[in-house]
Amino acid sequence: MQEKKYSIKDWADNDKPREKLRSKGANSLSDAELLAILIRDGDTKKNAIELGQELLRMVDEDLVKLGKLTIKDYMTIRGIGEAKAVMIAATMELGRRREGASFLAKPIVKNSKDVATFCRSLLRDMRQEAFLVLFLGQSNKVYRHEVVSIGGITSTVVDIRIIMKKALEENAVSLIVCHNHPSGSLKPSKADESMTIKIKEAAAFFDIKLLDHLIVSEEGYYSFADEGKI
Numbered sequence: 612m613q614e615k616k617y618s619i620k621d622w623a624d625n626d627k628p629r630e631k632l633r634s635k636g637a638n639s640l641s642d643a644e645l646l647a648i649l650i651r652d653g654d655t656k657k658n659a660i661e662l663g664q665e666l667l668r669m670v671d672e673d674l675v676k677l678g679k680l681t682i683k684d685y686m687t688i689r690g691i692g693e694a695k696a697v698m699i700a701a702t703m704e705l706g707r708r709r710e711g712a713s714f715l716a717k718p719i720v721k722n723s724k725d726v727a728t729f730c731r732s733l734l735r736d737m738r739q740e741a742f743l744v745l746f747l748g749q750s751n752k753v754y755r756h757e758v759v760s761i762g763g764i765t766s767t768v769v770d771i772r773i774i775m776k777k778a779l780e781e782n783a784v785s786l787i788v789c790h791n792h793p794s795g796s797l798k799p800s801k802a803d804e805s806m807t808i809k810i811k812e813a814a815a816f817f818d819i820k821l822l823d824h825l826i827v828s829e830e831g832y833y834s835f836a837d838e839g840k841i
Contacts, residue, residue, distance in 0.1 A: 628660065642667055642674065649698045654690035662690045666699075675829070678703045678736040707732050720751040720822075726787055727825050727832035733758075734791035734827055740767040742790045744774055746783040747822070754781050769806060771813050778819055786814055789825040797826055797833040807835055 628644040637645070646663030653659045665688055670676035685696035710732035720726055726745070733756075734741055742760040745753050759774060760767045767790065778786060788810060790803075799807075803826065811821040823836035835841045 642672070646699070649702055650691065650695050657690055662688060666691070675735070678706070679738065703736070707736065720745075720747065720753060720787070723823055723825065723832070723834040723837050726789070726823065727827055727834070730789040730791075730825055731827045731832065734789070735829065737761070737791055738793055740790055740793065742767050742769045742788065744777070745787040745789070746778055746781040747785045747787065748782065749784055751785065751822070754783065769810075771809055774810065775813055775817060775819075778814070779817065783819055785820040785822050786810070787823045787825070788821070789827060792826055792828045795828045795830050797828055797830055799826055799833060799835070804840070807841065811841060 628640060628647045631644065632640055632648065640648075643660050643663035646666060647659035650659040650662050653662055657665070666677070666685065669684075669688070670680065682693065682696040682700050685691050685699055686693060691699075730743055734743060740762045741758050742762075743756060743758050745756045748754050757777065759777070760769045762768055774786070774788070788807075803824070807821075807824045810824070814821045821841060823834055823841060825835070826833040
């Protein structure tokens with residue numbers, strides 16, 4: 612009985628993921644082949660591509676779901692240890708940051724859609740609610756952004772004093788705040804509405820304007836400003 616070869620090293624050069632990427636470009640590779648490059652080596656039973664395929668099956672071939680997994684989730688697959696799991700997690704994070712990079716390159720915030728796209732790129736894969744603040748200067752240019760709070764699945768506690776302290780440190784002229792709803796719902800809660808009012812009032816005391824409060828999820832976004840609630 613012929614022994615099955617699991618090692619990708621035994622394959623023809625044109626079939627090896629790294630060589631294929633070099634000769635044909637990254638877009639010629641399947642999702643499993645791209646993951647195989649990150650995984651690098653398989654184990655005694657599965658090669659790197661097969662491990663990538665197993666990882667994709669775990670998320671129903673959905674790359675968005677893949678980005679939501681934790682390092683421990685990746686490590687549930689035999690053959691993916693901590694080092695490989697960390698590599699995959701780092702790549703997922705780079706993808707999120709790249710998605711939002713075009714927004715930060717724009718000098719001026721012009722509409723809620725652009726802000727929501729940026730916020731979703733940062734928060735979409737988080738399993739807990741997180742509160743993000745954008746600090747803006749003159750002409751609505753974003754100076755800095757920071758997640759100031761990470762809470763539970765249904766809520767997060769935000770310390771308005773921390774937001775104001777950071778806004779003053781950044782010499783912010785205005786703010787945009789945003790949080791995610793892991794449940795997918797875009798309907799603001801009473802707590803969301805109350806928090807918006809409190810932040811607006813606290814900011815006004817320092818002559819800082821709250822431009823918008825956004826709620827984002829996989830379903831889209833909700834803008835307090837667009838709805839006339841700021």
